Amino acid sequence: xxxxxxxxxxxxxxxxxxxxxxxxxxxxxxxxxxxxxxxxxxxxxxxxxxxxxxxxxxxxxxxxxxxxxxxxxxxxxxxxxxxxxxxxxxxxxxxxxxxxxxxxxxxxxxxxxxxxxxxxxxxxxxxxxxxxxxxxxxxxxxxxxxxxxxxxxxxxxxxxxxxxxxxxxxxxxxxxxxxxxxxxxxxxxxxxxxxxxxxxxxxxxxxxxxxxxxxxxxxxxxxxxxxxxxxxxxxxxxxxxxxxxxxxxxxxxxxxxxxxxxxxxxxxxxxxxxxxxxxxxxxxxxxxxxxxxxxxxxxxxxxxxxxxxxxxxxxxxxxxxxxxxxxxxxxxxxxxxxxxxxxxxxxxxxxxxxxxxxxxxxxxxxxxxxxxxxxxxxxxxxxxxxxxxxxxxxxxxxxxxxxxxxxxxxxxxxxxxxxxxxxxxxxxxxxxxxxxxxxxxxxxxxxxxxxxxxxxxxxxxxxxxxxxxxxxxxxxx
Amino acid sequence: xxxxxxxxxxxxxxxxxxxxxxxxxxxxxxxxxxxxxxxxxxxxxxxxxxxxxxxxxxxxxxxxxxxxxxxxxxxxxxxxxxxxxxxxxxxxxxxxxxxxxxxxxxxxxxxxxxxxxxxxxxxxxxxxxxxxxxxxxxxxxxxxxxxxxxxxxxxxxxxxxxxxxxxxxxxxxxxxxxxxxxxxxxxxxxxxxxxxxxxxxxxxxxxxxxxxxxxxxxxxxxxxxxxxxxxxxxxxxxxxxxxxxxxxxxxxxxxxxxxxxxxxxxxxxxxxxxxxxxxxxxxxxxxxxxxxxxxxxxxxxxxxxxxxxxxxxxxxxxxxxxxxxxxxxxxxxxxxxxxxxx
Numbered sequence: 001x002x003x004x005x006x007x008x009x010x011x012x013x014x015x016x017x018x019x020x021x022x023x024x025x026x027x028x029x030x031x032x033x034x035x036x037x038x039x040x041x042x043x044x045x046x047x048x049x050x051x052x053x054x055x056x057x058x059x060x061x062x063x064x065x066x067x068x069x070x071x072x073x074x075x076x077x078x079x080x081x082x083x084x085x086x087x088x089x090x091x092x093x094x095x096x097x098x099x100x101x102x103x104x105x106x107x108x109x110x111x112x113x114x115x116x117x118x119x120x121x122x123x124x125x126x127x128x129x130x131x132x133x134x135x136x137x138x139x140x141x142x143x144x145x146x147x148x149x150x151x152x153x154x155x156x157x158x159x160x161x162x163x164x165x166x167x168x169x170x171x172x173x174x175x176x177x178x179x180x181x182x183x184x185x186x187x188x189x190x191x192x193x194x195x196x197x198x199x200x201x202x203x204x205x206x207x208x209x210x211x212x213x214x215x216x217x218x219x220x221x222x223x224x225x226x227x228x229x230x231x232x233x234x235x236x237x238x239x240x241x242x243x244x245x246x247x248x249x250x251x252x253x254x255x256x257x258x259x260x261x262x263x264x265x266x267x268x269x270x271x272x273x274x275x276x277x278x279x280x281x282x283x284x285x286x287x288x289x290x291x292x293x294x295x296x297x298x299x300x301x302x303x304x305x306x307x308x309x310x311x312x313x314x315x316x317x318x319x320x321x322x323x324x325x326x327x328x329x330x331x332x333x334x335x336x337x338x339x340x341x342x343x344x345x346x347x348x349x350x351x352x353x354x355x356x357x358x359x360x361x362x363x364x365x366x367x368x369x370x371x372x373x374x375x376x377x378x379x380x381x382x383x384x385x386x387x388x389x390x391x392x393x394x395x396x397x398x399x400x401x402x403x404x405x406x407x408x409x410x411x412x413x414x415x416x417x418x419x420x421x422x423x424x425x426x427x428x429x430x431x432x433x434x435x436x437x438x439x440x441x442x443x444x445x446x447x448x449x450x451x452x453x454x455x456x457x458x459x460x461x462x463x464x465x466x467x468x469x470x471x472x473x474x475x476x477x
Numbered sequence: 478x479x480x481x482x483x484x485x486x487x488x489x490x491x492x493x494x495x496x497x498x499x500x501x502x503x504x505x506x507x508x509x510x511x512x513x514x515x516x517x518x519x520x521x522x523x524x525x526x527x528x529x530x531x532x533x534x535x536x537x538x539x540x541x542x543x544x545x546x547x548x549x550x551x552x553x554x555x556x557x558x559x560x561x562x563x564x565x566x567x568x569x570x571x572x573x574x575x576x577x578x579x580x581x582x583x584x585x586x587x588x589x590x591x592x593x594x595x596x597x598x599x600x601x602x603x604x605x606x607x608x609x610x611x612x613x614x615x616x617x618x619x620x621x622x623x624x625x626x627x628x629x630x631x632x633x634x635x636x637x638x639x640x641x642x643x644x645x646x647x648x649x650x651x652x653x654x655x656x657x658x659x660x661x662x663x664x665x666x667x668x669x670x671x672x673x674x675x676x677x678x679x680x681x682x683x684x685x686x687x688x689x690x691x692x693x694x695x696x697x698x699x700x701x702x703x704x705x706x707x708x709x710x711x712x713x714x715x716x717x718x719x720x721x722x723x724x725x726x727x728x729x730x731x732x733x734x735x736x737x738x739x740x741x742x743x744x745x746x747x748x749x750x751x752x753x754x755x756x757x758x759x760x761x762x763x764x765x766x767x768x769x770x771x772x773x774x775x776x777x778x779x780x781x782x783x784x785x786x787x788x789x790x791x792x793x794x795x796x797x798x799x800x801x802x803x804x805x806x807x808x809x810x811x812x813x814x815x816x817x818x819x
Contacts, residue, residue: 055580056572056587230573243576254481265480267631267728267786 002034003418006425012156012415013427014079025082025475028193033077045076045420048182057178059233072175073468076186079417079430079450083197083476086446089152089160092343093434094442095334097148100165100321101438102337104144108134108317118336119329123353126404127326128374129168129319131282133289133302139315140213146313147209147277148436149173149449152344154415161347161412163431164327168319169279172449172469173202173435174237177244179471195476197446202435203244206277209439210245213311214274221274224248224264226255228280228296238279252280257300262310275311282316324373324407325351348410352403361408362399365392368408370399383459385411414459417470419452429453431461432472447472478631482577484787485570486632487639489578490623492567493586494640496560496593497616498647499550500609502527505654505681507606509674510543521546523657527650528558547605552597560612561597564590579626582619589615613683634724638782641724645717646775649768651682652704655697656765675700682712701764702756714771718748728786740785743778747771 008016015026022030033041052058052071059072081089106113107124114121124130149170151163180199184191207223214221227238229251242249254264255273263270278285284294289302304310320326328349331342350357350368361368365384372380382395399406416427434448450470451461461467506524522541525534533556538545553559557566564586571578571586592615596608620640627633655678665671672695679685679700687710692699707713722744726733729741736742759767 054584054587056575056583230569235572239572239575248479248482249576250479251481254479267478267480267483267635 003030003425004034006418006427008416008418008427010156011413011427012154012158014081014154014415014417014430015077016418023080023082025477026080029078029080029187029190032187032190041076042420042423044186048076048186049074051182051185052178055178056236057175058236073454074175074179074182075419075428075452075454075468075470076183077418077420077425078183078471078473079432080473080475081432081447083195083474086197086474089344089434090444090446092160092162093150093436093444095338095340095343096150096162096165096330097145097436097438097442099330099334099337100148100167101144103333104315104318104321105142106337107320108137108144113333113336116336118332119326123325123329123404124320127320127323129282129317129322131290131317131320134315134317137306137315137317138308140215140308140311143213143438144315145318145321146213146315146438147206148438149433150436152432152434152448153347153412154432156413156415158415160344162330162344163347164324165321165330166433167314167321168281169234169314170433170435171234171237171279172433172451173445174240175469176435176445176447176449176472177202178240179469183471194473197474197476199445199447202437202445203241205437205439205443205445206241207245207247209437209443210275210277210311210313212439213313215309215311218274222248222272223275223277224250224273225277226250226252226280228252228284232279234279241277252294252296252298255298255301257298257304260304260307260309262298262301262304273310275313277313282319285316322374324349324371325353325404328407347412350408352399352406352408357408358399358403361406362396364408365396367411369411370395370406370408373405373407383411411459414453417450417452419454419470421454421456426456429459429461430470446474478577478635480787482574483632483635484783485574486578487635487782487787489567489570489574489586490620490636490639491643492563492570493589493616493619494643495558495647496563496567496589497613498644498651499558499560499563500612500616501647501651501681501683502654503547503550504606504609505651505677507609508680509658509677520658523654524550526657527653530556530558543602547600551608552593552600561593564593574632577632579622581622581626585615585619585622589619631728634727635786637724638721641717641721642775642779644712645714645721646772648682648704648712648714648717649771651678652701653765653768654678656768671697679704684710684712698756698760701759705759706751706754706756715748715751718744718751722748725782738781738785740778740781743774743781747774747778 003022004020006016007019014023015030016022049071052074057072058070103113107130113119114124145167147170149166149172151166152160153163154160176199210223211221214223223245224247225238225242225245227235227249229235232238239249248264250264256263256265256270258270262273262276264273280296283291285297286299286301287294287297288299301310302316305312305316328346328351331346334340334342350361352358352361361370365382368384370382370384375381382391384392387395414429414431417430418425419428421428430450430452432448432450435445437443437445450472451467452470453459453461454468502524506520509520521543524546525531525541528550534549537555538549549556549559551560554561556562568586568590571583575583592611600608623633623636655674658674675695675697676685679688682704684704688700688703691703703710703713705714708715708719710716722733725741725744729737731737731741734745736745
């Protein structure tokens, strides 16, 4: 299998400038793959996938009666980002996270940005992730969002855009680390010849970020990761991160509030918990403060948090910035709080809550992608160009019924990366989710999760919608 | 260590051990059949009886045919104590504590489950013996891996306790098989057929050679004594109690011979009871009756371990508004109830 016949076509290709002409940073990899004998690439791909299955690097499929897990399909042709290009993304992501944190602190505090008329108050108050009980909260060190996964895409002309920010419990970083481990054993020679930035520092940075939240003067703060349990689709990741950091993985039922502290039940009695990396949504974390029917959380946790005896990452209430209508205002936030221009632009976005925008959206449904403001995982969206008239009509009704909850964006032509499909190489659309940690400083893990749409021509990369993943190499030429 | 984690490691080991022992049960029968005189009724019913789940079998399969019994005990997904179900539960337990156990342990449980799952649709009588051998080996491999790769800390000791209590229970059931296997007539007591049955029984507990070295001749009283009271044979009931108790005291720090909580007391009592018992005492009670009582006491030990270390009730005053629902407890109770026999 070789790249000789591979044609990037009329798309932005991450590895090729044009047919037969790899991008300079991709050259050694392409040479290496071209030198493999027929079938060897495929064989390595299968070996990599079966290694992942054996290691149990899986996600749980909801609704499967046997409680089976699947591996997140993995493609061994990596996506390569040139180091100089990455440097710009790196700066852009830091800028964005800093502004978003200032924004969250502001709206649960003085609300200056609202008072100054930059963002309408109704928009903030109607965001599903806006939590009234968080007003007036002062999280440790003033940081709200410690862990972010920001989705980036690249358009046909090579321009990068921020597609969305995941500020609640972004998942996928475990695949970044495990994909890299598998890739190192798949292409060891390539790793020796190319200068690929390592990703393995993530768990150490994550632990530092969490320790930074511990109430002051504790010699040995007790950090835990809280998971909804083994049936959660991202359970593998929760367990992996706890293991990599060497901290306990707990479920709500392991925890209890006693004597004013959060404590965990051990075989020798209760033990105090100082920092929680939570992988449970806000709504479920404390049935006394939020959803009373939640069995996943810990009653009374919010009081401990408010009293300053507990650090939580991400802080409760950060989901407000996950809202896709709020996302549209990030460029203004950056200008307002930092006095800078946005380094990585947003995708142009129409807010259906705005009457003029709404008319435009309804008139152009066949050209736009419409998304529900609060959904994730590729649910609740309409890809106008691929939808039937009936589907569009149905969606138009939904938008009219609740315009605030919808945004629309032009259909982007996502960049592509050569990918093994069956037994040949084909260009498939990708996005990129880098992971950003905000502790003492802001750290961006070099690379991130490249998600790839494995269905021919598909633009949907979510794992719950049949997407796969690739390793992402940040490479110095 | 988190109570939930300790609980999961305990059950992970119990279920792996249980799967192994079910393979032993069936295998003993496969062997017996080959040695039985033609025309003798195949002895499959006792196998279902000793599980304590005969009514369930009756309801689901009706007739006691070898293939039904094997399907039920080895591969039935809806029967919680089939080999396949045991491994599925073992694997779920392992998955819930992956960050605590060694990755080799997880990989072995995962591979073990996959092996049984793939064998399930392909089984035929000719290949069954190989299959059961593989199950036994996979279980040994798991405990060997655990021994060699996991720190012998609290979690490891909880695993030991789970494995040893399960093994003691199953050795007692293997012995009980003989109670149910009827000889064609009283005159057959002490005949070749009788002897063959006792030998099979020893084999299914991997005890044949070790017994021979000690006693040379096959004698029912001595076989029972070996499997119940031997101090050195690792599948004898007394051996299991001794070592389970040792692990429990490693966890609590209380010296062996004393007790501070009901779990230590229950296990210590059961162990010392065997220390001072003779096989004559057991036969006086009746072997089958002795085994019944022992199994009840064992369930009691399991329950007191659960209460002392896994069930830590939440501080009620802090959460009065919310009735605590501990799915931990329901899970464990189900597992206890579905334990073979009850």
